[in-house]
Amino acid sequence: MDGSESFDLAGLLRQRGGERYELHARHMNRQLPRMLRTIGFDKVYRRAAGAYLYDDAGNEYLDMLAGFGVFAVGRHHPVIRQAIHDVLDADLADLTQFDCAPLAGLLAERLLAHAPHLDRVYFCNSGTEAVEAALKFARYTTGRKRVIYLDHAFHGLTAGSLSVNGAQEFRRGFEPLLPDTEIAVGDLAALERELRGGDVAALVVEPIQGKGVTTMPPGFLVAAQELVHRNRALLIVDEVQTGIGRTGDFFAYEHDGIKPDLIAVAKALSGGYIPVGAMLGSDESFDKVFSSMDRVLVHDSTFGSNAQAMAAGLATLHVIQTEAVVQNAEKIGTQLRERLSSLVDQYELLADVRGRGLMIGIEFGRPSSWKLRAPWTALQTARKGLFAQTVVHALFHQHRILTQVSGDHVEVIKLIPPLIIGEAEVDRFVHSFTAVMDDAHRGAGFTWDYGRSLMRQAMKS
Numbered sequence: 298m299d300g301s302e303s304f305d306l307a308g309l310l311r312q313r314g315g316e317r318y319e320l321h322a323r324h325m326n327r328q329l330p331r332m333l334r335t336i337g338f339d340k341v342y343r344r345a346a347g348a349y350l351y352d353d354a355g356n357e358y359l360d361m362l363a364g365f366g367v368f369a370v371g372r373h374h375p376v377i378r379q380a381i382h383d384v385l386d387a388d389l390a391d392l393t394q395f396d397c398a399p400l401a402g403l404l405a406e407r408l409l410a411h412a413p414h415l416d417r418v419y420f421c422n423s424g425t426e427a428v429e430a431a432l433k434f435a436r437y438t439t440g441r442k443r444v445i446y447l448d449h450a451f452h453g454l455t456a457g458s459l460s461v462n463g464a465q466e467f468r469r470g471f472e473p474l475l476p477d478t479e480i481a482v483g484d485l486a487a488l489e490r491e492l493r494g495g496d497v498a499a500l501v502v503e504p505i506q507g508k509g510v511t512t513m514p515p516g517f518l519v520a521a522q523e524l525v526h527r528n529r530a531l532l533i534v535d536e537v538q539t540g541i542g543r544t545g546d547f548f549a550y551e552h553d554g555i556k557p558d559l560i561a562v563a564k565a566l567s568g569g570y571i572p573v574g575a576m577l578g579s580d581e582s583f584d585k586v587f588s589s590m591d592r593v594l595v596h597d598s599t600f601g602s603n604a605q606a607m608a609a610g611l612a613t614l615h616v617i618q619t620e621a622v623v624q625n626a627e628k629i630g631t632q633l634r635e636r637l638s639s640l641v642d643q644y645e646l647l648a649d650v651r652g653r654g655l656m657i658g659i660e661f662g663r664p665s666s667w668k669l670r671a672p673w674t675a676l677q678t679a680r681k682g683l684f685a686q687t688v689v690h691a692l693f694h695q696h697r698i699l700t701q702v703s704g705d706h707v708e709v710i711k712l713i714p715p716l717i718i719g720e721a722e723v724d725r726f727v728h729s730f731t732a733v734m735d736d737a738h739r740g741a742g743f744t745w746d747y748g749r750s751l752m753r754q755a756m757k758s
Contacts, residue, residue, distance in 0.1 A: 317341070335754065336686070337694060347371040348715045348722055350699065358697045359725055361714040365701075366538045369565035370616045371715040377568035380612035384604050391604040400607035407614050408575060411547045414556045416580040420573065420601040424537030424563035425453025427574040428501070431533045431559040432457045432475070433596055435499035438582045439530060443476040445491055445500045449508045449704070452501060452535050452561075461501050464508060466705045482506070483514040488521055492528040499559070500525050501533040504549035508704035510651060510658025510711050518553040531558040531582075537574075538656070541565035542617055542716050545627030545654030552653065558582070565716075568613035573606040626716040630654040633712070633723045637730070644734045645669065646684070648708075657712040658703060659730075661685055668740045672748065679752040681706045687748045688733055695743060696729035 313320075318330040318339055333339040341353040348371055350358040363369065370377065384400075391398065405418035419430050436442055446452070446461035453459065454467060460475035462468055478497075480487040491497060500521060505512050525532045534557035539549035541562065546552050548560065559582065563574035587593060600606075617623060634657050638650040646669065648662030661684050663677075664670055676683040685702045688710060692698040703711035714722065737744040 315341070336690060345372040347373075348718050356697060358693075358699055359714075359722060361698055361700045361712050361726060363713055363715050364569065366543065366564045366713045367567060368569040369541055369543065369716045370568060370613060370620075370622060371717045372569055374568060374612075374616055376616050377570060377609055377612040380568075380608045381570055381605060384608035387604075389604050392600070392602075394599075398602055398604065398607070400604055400611065401602035404607045404610045404614075405575075407611065408562070408577060412560060412577050415560065415577045417578055417583040419576045419578070419583075419596070420606070421576070421598045422572045422600055422606075423453075423574045424535075424561060425455045425458045425574075426598065427537065427561035427563055427576045428452045428458040428461070428533075428535060429455055430576040430596060431501070431535075431561050431578075432461070432499070434559060434576070434578055434582045434586055435531045435533060438585050439498045441496050441498040441530070443478060443491075443494075443496050444498055444533075445478050445480060445488065447482050447502055447506070448479050449482070449506055449511060450501070450503060450535075451507050451704075452503075453537075464704065482511060483517050485517065485520050485524065489524050492524060492530060495528070497528065497530045499531040499533050501535060503535045504539050504553065505544060505653060505656055507538050507711070509660075509707050509709050510656060510703055512651060512653065513553065518550065518555050522555045522557075533557065533559045533561070535561045537561055537563045538713070541613070542623040542626050543654055543656050543713070544652075545623065545630055547617075547623055549653070566610050566613055567606070568609040568616075571603075571606040571609045573610050575610075620717075622716045625719075626654040629718055629720070629723060630657065632720065633657060633726065636723065636727045640731065640734065644738060646673070646737055647734065652712075655712070655714055655716055655718070659710045659712070661688070661708040669738065672740065672745050676748050676752060682708055683748060683751045684708055685710050686751060687744045688730075688737070690747050691733045691736065691744050692729060696725075696732070698726060698729055 322330045342350050343353050344351050348360050350360050401420060408418055409415060421427055421430060432444060444461055446463060448463045450461060450463035452461050457475055459468060459471060460477045463479055478491050480491065522532050534550045536548050544552065550557055558579060560577040566575065567573045586596060634650060634652060637659060641647050641650060645664040645666060646661050649660040651658050664673055673684065682702060682705060685708045689700050689702055692700055700710050700712060703709040733744065736742045
């Protein structure tokens with residue numbers, strides 16, 4: 298092949314990278330570019346490093362979203378980047394499908410070191426696939442079909458994981474789904490009542506729910522585990538977003554002192570480079586599912602243990618351990634949460650600050666003063682959740698900080714920044730957030746101007 302026929306990725310991006318929004322509108326989900334343009338988030342990012350993004354004008358943005366938690370160790374960490382180069386340069390005989398690749402076994406070994414009560418790992422490509430695996434293993438292990446989940450839960454969007462999704466906006470139009478039952482967070486009586494029927498395979502929970510950043514009530518997970526096991530069902534813990542250091546423990550369930558039967562992980566395990574998910578379980582579950590050589594492939598994934606993903610996972614765990622990332626998440630998360638909590642009494646629109654480690658929810662609520670009550674009520678009437686969106690908008694456009702509303706129809710902003718942020722990023726966020734709150738409490742200005750724009754859009758919809 299001569300030079301004229303070579304593939305030039307950099308040249309392709311230079312030539313057509315500017316068409317990114319048009320290409321998406323023409324060939325992919327047309328609502329994505331439409332939404333980004335509507336809220337003014339249609340930036341062109343040229344590069345990223347650590348906890349920062351940089352647009353085509355050279356402006357720096359503090360990333361408090363981290364790709365929904367994917368970039369736990371920051372963007373383009375040199376150790377993980379080098380591991381990807383190394384695995385490509387090794388020219389491995391990858392994905393032969395008829396061998397036992399060493400990197401997968403090594404990553405499984407190191408993951409299980411953080412969950413010593415479990416024995417085996419299944420690798421896949423995403424969090425929703427990890428949850429799917431856990432649901433299938435639980436149903437096969439117990440011989441039962443029904444799964445209990447919590448209201449407002451989010452476990453993924455494929456058919457099985459959607460069956461245990463507590464958000465109706467995602468479920469609507471895709472039923473019928475798997476046999477499932479929703480109970481309220483903390484409702485042990487409802488859990489016991491449902492388990493009594495003897496047809497429940499598992500309870501699936503997030504230690505901290507991503508939607509609304511809802512923490513489990515003290516003692517709930519311990520009591521729920523006891524009830525589940527007493528009724529010969531399994532406990533599935535979804536650590537897709539909370540795991541790998543996010544909450545100041547390697548796994549968030551450690552805070553509650555429980556031992557799940559099945560654990561789903563993903564996101565941060567990838568190091569931000571190669572999609573990777575994993576489901577951890579016991580010998581009992583794996584031996585039942587893979588009970589003979591005839592059943593060796595009854596649950597499998599073509600790309601699940603590919604070398605690049607396994608190398609990224611191994612490098613990520615190395616960084617987590619050697620750079621004290623979990624400890625930093627606990628320390629810096631406590632600082633950020635405490636400084637934000639101190640503002641609750643200062644601002645009547647600020648109702649609560651909660652979370653653990655570097656998974657923090659900022660909740661807004663109905664103000665007491667007449668000056669603010671009228672615009673707040675108008676926003677709520679148009680659509681619940683719009684005020685939180687005005688704060689996200691102001692943080693982005695006035696302070697170049699990327700955040701997200703934590704779910705549909707909720708007045709909560711979720712902060713899930715890279716776990717490597719420090720005091721400088723805490724200072725920047727708190728100062729910027731305080732400025733936005735000052736503006737909002739004047740009852741006029743940038744925040745409420747955008748709020749009126751959102752109301753008009755909501756009314757049209």
